Structure formats: structure tokens, C-alpha cells
Amino acid sequence: MQKDTKKMYQHGTLALLVPGLYDGTQSIGELLKHGDYGIGTAQGLGGEMIVFDGVAYLVLNTGEVQVLTDDVLTPFATVHFNDENSATQTVSELDFKQLTQKILAQHAYQNIFFAVTLRGKFKYMKTRAVAKQAKPYPPLVAVADKQSVFEANETTGTVVGYYAPQLFEGMAVAGFHLHYLDDKHEMGGHILDFTIQEAKLSLQPFSSVEQHFPIEDPTFMQTDFELDGLSKQIRQAES
Numbered sequence: 001m002q003k004d005t006k007k008m009y010q011h012g013t014l015a016l017l018v019p020g021l022y023d024g025t026q027s028i029g030e031l032l033k034h035g036d037y038g039i040g041t042a043q044g045l046g047g048e049m050i051v052f053d054g055v056a057y058l059v060l061n062t063g064e065v066q067v068l069t070d071d072v073l074t075p076f077a078t079v080h081f082n083d084e085n086s087a088t089q090t091v092s093e094l095d096f097k098q099l100t101q102k103i104l105a106q107h108a109y110q111n112i113f114f115a116v117t118l119r120g121k122f123k124y125m126k127t128r129a130v131a132k133q134a135k136p137y138p139p140l141v142a143v144a145d146k147q148s149v150f151e152a153n154e155t156t157g158t159v160v161g162y163y164a165p166q167l168f169e170g171m172a173v174a175g176f177h178l179h180y181l182d183d184k185h186e187m188g189g190h191i192l193d194f195t196i197q198e199a200k201l202s203l204q205p206f207s208s209v210e211q212h213f214p215i216e217d218p219t220f221m222q223t224d225f226e227l228d229g230l231s232k233q234i235r236q237a238e239s
């Protein structure tokens with residue numbers, strides 16, 4: 001099968017996590033048929049997932065990093081096939097906000113989904129990882145209050161993530177949503193901030209998005225998602 005590098009694939013939506021629908025509804029094995037790079041979470045909101053070179057890793061709130069086997073389930077994940085021919089540029093001495101401003105100043109990408117990959121050295125990296133939840137699942141804002149925060153200096157590794165236009169908040173995190181894993185597989189998670197020392201940046205714009213829904217999950221099918229306050233709760237939980 002031809003790998004479509006112009007398409008982003010997503011299982012579940014960010015909005016379904018907001019009221020606490022954390023049960024896994026797709027296997028990692030199935031997810032990886034749709035891409036070899038990406039981000040997400042695992043069963044029970046069990047940590048921060050990052051996928052690259054066809055391997056899915058999960059950073060737990062204990063700081064432990066696991067390689068996810070094909071049978072593990074996820075409620076929400078986004079993947080794409082990495083385009084090895086994407087142009088790369090070297091970036092240095094930028095923090096998270098400066099990098100995102102530079103990207104959007106250089107490219108007219110504000111209205112599309114695109115992938116961001118960074119490989120290299122970071123002077124500073126700050127991440128968080130959520131803790132696996134037990135039923136009855138609390139809402140996302142309550143979980144985010146109890147996340148672990150990790151900091152590292154002089155770390156080398158890989159950043160993978162996405163930009164979503166403001167219009168699609170709820171389906172995804174509007175703006176930039178990036179995850180990190182260091183080369184030693186000792187530090188990573190959902191990125192809160194960083195300072196790049198020197199890294200190779202590549203951007204992969206998508207002309208289409210495949211949004212896959214967990215239609216076998218009766219809880220998802222029957223939940224009444226409230227749009228009011230959704231954006232505020234996402235901001236609170238994701239930043």
C-alpha cells in the first residue's frame with residue numbers, strides 16, 4: 001500500500017477526553033497501520049504517547065518510558081506517515097513560543113494541520129505526564145491538576161507533534177501540541193516549554209485529515225458533549 005504522506009489520521013477526539021472518556025478504543029497495532037509518527041495517550045489516560053520510526057512509546061507519570069505493544073489500547077491518538085523528503089532547517093536558541101512564531105511567520109500554514117518534528121539538542125526541556133486513571137474517571141481538568149512535571153537540562157532527543165487551526169479546537173488541541181522523548185528513553189512527555197540548543201526542524205503539511213470515531217463504544221455514542229466551556233477546559237488541561 002502506498003503511504004500517503006499528505007494525510008493525518010486521528011482516532012478519537014480531544015473533546016472526548018474532556019468529560020473523562022479514557023477507555024481505549026483502538027489498538028496500537030491498528031493505529032500504526034495509519035502512520036509511523038505521532039502523539040496520543042493510552043488506556044485510562046495512562047501517560048503521554050510519542051510515536052517515531054514506527055515505534056510507540058509511553059511516558060508514564062512516574063517518569064518511566066515504556067514501548068507500547070500492539071495490543072495496548074488508546075482512546076485518542078494522531079499519526080501520519082513521515083515524509084523523509086521533507087525539507088529540514090537547522091534552528092537554534094529558540095524557546096517553544098519563539099519556535100512557533102518563527103514557523104507561522106515563515107509559512108502560510110495557519111489554516112491547515114501540519115506535523116512538526118525536531119531532532120537535536122535542547123538546553124532545557126520541561127514536560128508533563130498525566131497519571132493513569134481508575135473508574136469512575138474524573139474529568140480532564142481534575143487529572144491535569146495532578147500531573148507530574150519533569151525538567152531536564154542538556155538533553156538530546158526527538159520532538160513530534162502537530163499544529164491544528166483554531167477552528168478545529170475540540171477535535172484537537174488548537175495551536176501547537178508537541179511531545180518529547182530523549183535518546184536514552186529516560187525523559188519525555190507532553191511539552192510545556194523548551195530552549196533549543198541546535199536541532200533539525202521539519203514540517204509536514206497535510207491536505208487531508210482522516211478522523212476515525214470509536215463507534216463500537218456505547219459510552220462515546222451516548223455521551224452528550226457540551227460545547228460550552230469546552231475550549232476553556234482544554235486550555236486549562238493542555239497548557
Ligand SMILES: [Zn+2]
Nearest residue numbers: 048177179190
Ligand atoms: Zn499531549
